Amino acid sequence: MENAESTTTSSYTYWVREAKQDAAPLPVPKKLTADDLSVGSNASSNHLGSAWNKAGTWEEKNLNKWATERIKELVLSVGSLEFSSGKAEIAEVTRCTGDAFLVTVRNKKRVGYTYEITLKVKGEWLVGGEKKKFNGNLDLAEFSFGELDDLQVEVRLNEAKDLVHEDKQRIREDMKKFLKPICQKLLEFEAELKER
Numbered sequence: 001m002e003n004a005e006s007t008t009t010s011s012y013t014y015w016v017r018e019a020k021q022d023a024a025p026l027p028v029p030k031k032l033t034a035d036d037l038s039v040g041s042n043a044s045s046n047h048l049g050s051a052w053n054k055a056g057t058w059e060e061k062n063l064n065k066w067a068t069e070r071i072k073e074l075v076l077s078v079g080s081l082e083f084s085s086g087k088a089e090i091a092e093v094t095r096c097t098g099d100a101f102l103v104t105v106r107n108k109k110r111v112g113y114t115y116e117i118t119l120k121v122k123g124e125w126l127v128g129g130e131k132k133k134f135n136g137n138l139d140l141a142e143f144s145f146g147e148l149d150d151l152q153v154e155v156r157l158n159e160a161k162d163l164v165h166e167d168k169q170r171i172r173e174d175m176k177k178f179l180k181p182i183c184q185k186l187l188e189f190e191a192e193l194k195e196r
Contacts, residue, residue, distance in 0.1 A: 049104040056107030063196065067100030067113055070192065074185040075119065081181070083174040086131070088123025090178065094137070102196055111193045112145045119182075121175055127167050135159060136175055140182070145193075148186055153179045 037051050049059045072093045080089035098115030119138040124131050139154040155172045157163075163171075 049107070053104070056104065059104040061102040061104075063100040063102055063111075063113075063193070064098075066196075067115070067189075067193065068096050068098070071115060071117065071186070071189055072096050074189055075117065075182060078178065078181045078185060081174075081177055083125070083177070085127075085170065086123055086125030086174065088121050088175060088178075090138075091120045091122045091135075094118045094120050098142075100193065111196065113193065114142060114144045116140065116142050119178075121178070123171075123175070125167075125171055125174070127163065134171060136171075138175060138178055138182075143186070145190060148183050148190075151179065151183055151186075153182075 032051065049056060053059050075093055076090060078090050080087055095118035096115065097117075098113060100113035100115075101111070103110045103112070117140045119140075121136045121138055122133070123136070124133050126132075135158045137156045137158070139156065140151060141154070143151050153176055155175045157168060157171060
């Protein structure tokens with residue numbers, strides 16, 4: 001019985017590793033010329049993606065540099081907000097990290113991004129009958145394309161140790177009011193990203 005099992009052949013077949021004379025020649029890469037490109041562009045004027053990708057298979061373009069600069073520019077353009085007991089402005093974008101991309105799949109364009117940002121906020125509030133200056137940070141945790149409705153902000157106050165809890169809470173709530181104009185700017189960013 002052991003001899004019968006050892007003499008049976010495997011059902012796996014190896015590909016031929018050596019070229020035979022009657023086999024087709026191996027493909028040779030061909031550099032595209034200007035004529036090749038012009039013929040291809042006339043044939044399909046609605047083609048998306050690169051000239052080498054006429055079939056419209058997967059092609060991804062990194063938009064990180066443009067997206068990071070544009071998000072910073074848009075968020076800083078929010079400017080200042082007036083509150084019942086003070087005002088504040090976004091002073092700078094201290095952290096803006098993430099990825100943005102344009103993908104062409106089957107001749108259809110798709111865009112997407114995932115980012116995290118931290119904003120430095122400077123403001124002045126009326127506390128105990130006198131105006132006091134405060135600094136804080138707004139942290140916008142990971143947000144992605146089409147998910148801005150769920151965006152939340154975390155507020156961190158700096159140099160607020162001498163404040164009572166109610167004043168801290170009021171200032172935090174005021175700073176959270178930056179979320180709506182920031183969301184509007186990020187929606188503007190998404191619209192620009194779609195047009196790229």
